[in-house]
Amino acid sequence: MIQNHRTSFINTIRQSLGPDIESVDIRRKRIFPMTLSKVSQNLLQEVQSRPPKDREKLLARLMDQAVPLNLHVTPVEDLKDAARQIAALAREKKPEWGSDKALIRWSHPLLDALDLESVLAEQHIPVHTTAMYPKADLQQQKKSIRKNTIASFMGITAADYCLADTATIVMKTRPHQGRAVSLVPSIHVAVLKQDQLLTNLTELYTILDFEKKEQKQGLTHHMVFISGPSKTADIELTMVHGAHGPKEMHIFVVRSC
Amino acid sequence: MDNPFTTEQYMAKSRQAISDERLQGALAGVQARLGPATQKMYSTQPEGPGIRHQAHDIRQRCIENLDILLEELADKVAENGGKVFFAKDAAQAVSYCLEVAKEHGVKTVVKGKSMVTEEVGLNQALEAQGIDVAETDLGEYIIQLAGEKPSHIIAPAIHKTREQVGQLFAEKLGIDYISDPAVLTQAARAALREKFLAADMGITGCNLACAETGHITTVSNEGNIRMSSTLPRVHVAFMGMERVVATLQDHDILFRLLSCGAAAQKLGGYISYVGGPGPVDYPDGPEAFHLIIIDNGRSRILADPAFREMLCCIRCSACLNVCPVYGKIGGHAYGSPYSGPVGAVVTPLLAGLNRARDLCLGETLCGACKEACPVDIDLPRMLRELRFRLAEGDETWEATPVSRPEKYAMDAFAWFTCHPFAYGSALFSASRLQTLAYEKGGPIRQLPGPLAGWTRSRNLRKISSRPFRTRWKSMKRPKLRTML
Numbered sequence: 106m107i108q109n110h111r112t113s114f115i116n117t118i119r120q121s122l123g124p125d126i127e128s129v130d131i132r133r134k135r136i137f138p139m140t141l142s143k144v145s146q147n148l149l150q151e152v153q154s155r156p157p158k159d160r161e162k163l164l165a166r167l168m169d170q171a172v173p174l175n176l177h178v179t180p181v182e183d184l185k186d187a188a189r190q191i192a193a194l195a196r197e198k199k200p201e202w203g204s205d206k207a208l209i210r211w212s213h214p215l216l217d218a219l220d221l222e223s224v225l226a227e228q229h230i231p232v233h234t235t236a237m238y239p240k241a242d243l244q245q246q247k248k249s250i251r252k253n254t255i256a257s258f259m260g261i262t263a264a265d266y267c268l269a270d271t272a273t274i275v276m277k278t279r280p281h282q283g284r285a286v287s288l289v290p291s292i293h294v295a296v297l298k299q300d301q302l303l304t305n306l307t308e309l310y311t312i313l314d315f316e317k318k319e320q321k322q323g324l325t326h327h328m329v330f331i332s333g334p335s336k337t338a339d340i341e342l343t344m345v346h347g348a349h350g351p352k353e354m355h356i357f358v359v360r361s362c
Numbered sequence: 363m364d365n366p367f368t369t370e371q372y373m374a375k376s377r378q379a380i381s382d383e384r385l386q387g388a389l390a391g392v393q394a395r396l397g398p399a400t401q402k403m404y405s406t407q408p409e410g411p412g413i414r415h416q417a418h419d420i421r422q423r424c425i426e427n428l429d430i431l432l433e434e435l436a437d438k439v440a441e442n443g444g445k446v447f448f449a450k451d452a453a454q455a456v457s458y459c460l461e462v463a464k465e466h467g468v469k470t471v472v473k474g475k476s477m478v479t480e481e482v483g484l485n486q487a488l489e490a491q492g493i494d495v496a497e498t499d500l501g502e503y504i505i506q507l508a509g510e511k512p513s514h515i516i517a518p519a520i521h522k523t524r525e526q527v528g529q530l531f532a533e534k535l536g537i538d539y540i541s542d543p544a545v546l547t548q549a550a551r552a553a554l555r556e557k558f559l560a561a562d563m564g565i566t567g568c569n570l571a572c573a574e575t576g577h578i579t580t581v582s583n584e585g586n587i588r589m590s591s592t593l594p595r596v597h598v599a600f601m602g603m604e605r606v607v608a609t610l611q612d613h614d615i616l617f618r619l620l621s622c623g624a625a626a627q628k629l630g631g632y633i634s635y636v637g638g639p640g641p642v643d644y645p646d647g648p649e650a651f652h653l654i655i656i657d658n659g660r661s662r663i664l665a666d667p668a669f670r671e672m673l674c675c676i677r678c679s680a681c682l683n684v685c686p687v688y689g690k691i692g693g694h695a696y697g698s699p700y701s702g703p704v705g706a707v708v709t710p711l712l713a714g715l716n717r718a719r720d721l722c723l724g725e726t727l728c729g730a731c732k733e734a735c736p737v738d739i740d741l742p743r744m745l746r747e748l749r750f751r752l753a754e755g756d757e758t759w760e761a762t763p764v765s766r767p768e769k770y771a772m773d774a775f776a777w778f779t780c781h782p783f784a785y786g787s788a789l790f791s792a793s794r795l796q797t798l799a800y801e802k803g804g805p806i807r808q809l810p811g812p813l814a815g816w817t818r819s820r821n822l823r824k825i826s827s828r829p830f831r832t833r834w835k836s837m838k839r840p841k842l843r844t845m846l
């Protein structure tokens with residue numbers, strides 16, 4: 106293996122910064138402030154005690170912002186309603202590659218509760234999941250999950266948060282939750298609860314940084330933000346949806362569950 | 363490799379661009395669309411237009427602590443199971459990547475758009491090893507098929523019309539000719555889906571890493587970078603060493619500004635935070651993740667206080683969208699993946715001041731780029747600084763004076779302006795001499811000898827027989843005291 110030059114690389118930078126720089130310890134403390142600022146503290150509190158009527162406003166804002174992004178946001182009363190609507194989509198939409206219809210979803214409590222398997226059983230549309238079983242051969246499981254993801258025309262995920270200002274869903278990567286589910290199928294459906302709505306990036310980062318549980322967990326090894334379906338304007342600046350990722354994206358916001 | 367920065371090349375490519383009517387239309391189109399829209403978005407940020415200065419301070423602080431940030435980032439990535447390689451130059455970066463490819467038996471590569479990989483010449487090196495490399499950003503894919511170079515940082519194929527793309531796809535992808543962007547995009551989607559699903563390795567750049575959490579981030583609207591970093595077995599990310607911030611709080615502002623600057627968007631369509639490979643018991647994600655951090659001349663920029671500011675750049679391309687020079691000569695004339703004002707400063711600094719000197723001499727110093735830059739980088743100041751170093755010569759940059767006679771002329775001029783009597787006499791003699799050489803009335807249309815260059819495209823006014831200095835003496839003017 107080629108030799109790694111980390112030490113000399115960092116030393117070169119230090120030299121380039123000049124002879125007057127302060128010690129690493131002093132600069133470190135300054136650049137990574139460990140304490141929660143007053144502003145962040147207030148913001149955190151505001152988010153955590155947000156009254157229901159403000160959450161309703163966030164939902165309205167999300168719906169507004171989603172329109173120009175070609176992102177469909179549908180509020181639903183409960184999980185049953187969500188399941189019914191997803192099933193309707195699965196029935197109506199045509200698969201982009203091949204003719205067989207199949208769905209793939211995360212293994213996640215909210216999605217398990219939808220029970221799409223039985224809702225779609227009548228139509229004979231299979232619903233795959235990305236659950237992994239630790240006892241069985243991992244490589245074999247990964248292989249078949251990949252095959253199923255590629256064969257599915259709809260991918261269904263939950264999300265950690267949703268930012269109303271930019272119509273962005275935020276997903277950390279956790280076990281049993283395939284990253285490709287929101288990427289490879291032609292249609293991506295995300296299901297979330299209304300109390301997962303936040304205003305903007307600033308609120309999100311404050312929570313990720315300072316909320317106890319989030320702080321402990323960290324960002325995980327991979328996190329993704331998605332704001333609408335895939336798009337490109339690379340040919341004469343003409344907007345086209347569905348460059349490489351999903352052509353269509355739906356968010357169902359469950360009011361009570 | 364031949365020098366893509368010669369004066370002849372610069373002139374020829376510029377001329378070619380200026381005489382290409384369709385290209386002129388396309389360039390004007392991008393600028394009209396993105397320039398004003400971006401400006402408007404800055405002022406609608408909750409922090410107000412001052413957000414650009416705030417962002418500048420953040421970037422400056424990060425650059426001044428770059429040693430700490432990179433070590434933190436590297437440690438965190440290693441904790442998550444990723445490998446970090448520090449490359450002093452292009453050769454080290456490329457050979458490390460080739461080694462990784464060999465180790466994993468890589469035959470095919472899919473790439474997300476990354477300027478730094480262009481800078482180090484990665485594609486050619488991979489191809490020389492018999493590895494198939496596919497650019498997957500639609501614009502990059504188009505120019506790769508056409509065997510051309512990117513002409514805009516964010517919209518690399520902006521110089522191609524829909525008809526040209528239609529012909530290209532008909533030829534290379536075997537589809538029927540059509541010029542509808544939607545159908546063409548679908549054709550590329552289908553072709554590249556095969557590539558994504560089959561690729562052994564995905565290569566991406568990095569928009570802005572976050573040291574505190576230990577992640578690189580990538581942004582795209584198409585989803586191609588997510589594909590490249592999710593589906594193949596191996597993910598290799600290249601990052602210029604300056605592309606890192608300390609905390610998520612820093613990220614917040616810079617990400618919003620990057621999205622505004624790049625595409626007048628509130629937030630890029632897909633933003634991925636990658637901190638390591640996919641763990642073995644997770645359903646997907648690459649089994650190996652390598653991060654290559656590249657110096658390649660950046661530490662020299664860091665060491666020069668006059669140019670350090672350039673490392674604040676987040677390569678958003680907002681400055682291209684307002685630049686009157688870029689708007690005419692397009693991206694190809696700049697001879698490198700970095701075009702427009704950012705290229706005019708960064709390319710000479712990376713490739714050699716003398717070698718790429720025309721780039722900094724060609725800009726107008728109008729200042730539009732500074733106003734458009736989301737991190738308020740003073741590009742015009744650095745353009746002037748580059749010109750200064752080129753005029754005077756500079757050892758640390760191995761710069762030799764571009765023109766000795768010009769330098770001597772300027773030195774002489776400086777001396778005269780500091781010696782009023784000599785200045786006055788010289789001016790007097792010149793005003794007498796000009797009556798011998800030029801007829802009365804009208805400007806001087808052609809200067810003699812080596813000075814002729816000055817009058818090739820402009821006229822020179824004659825020296826007045828009663829210069830301002832003389833008039834000033836006899837002028838009635840208010841007493842200084844009454845003015846105060």
Ligand code: SF4
Nearest residue numbers: 675676678679681735
């Ligand atoms: S100089 Fe400023 S505007 Fe130009 S690419 Fe860099 S960050 Fe963007």
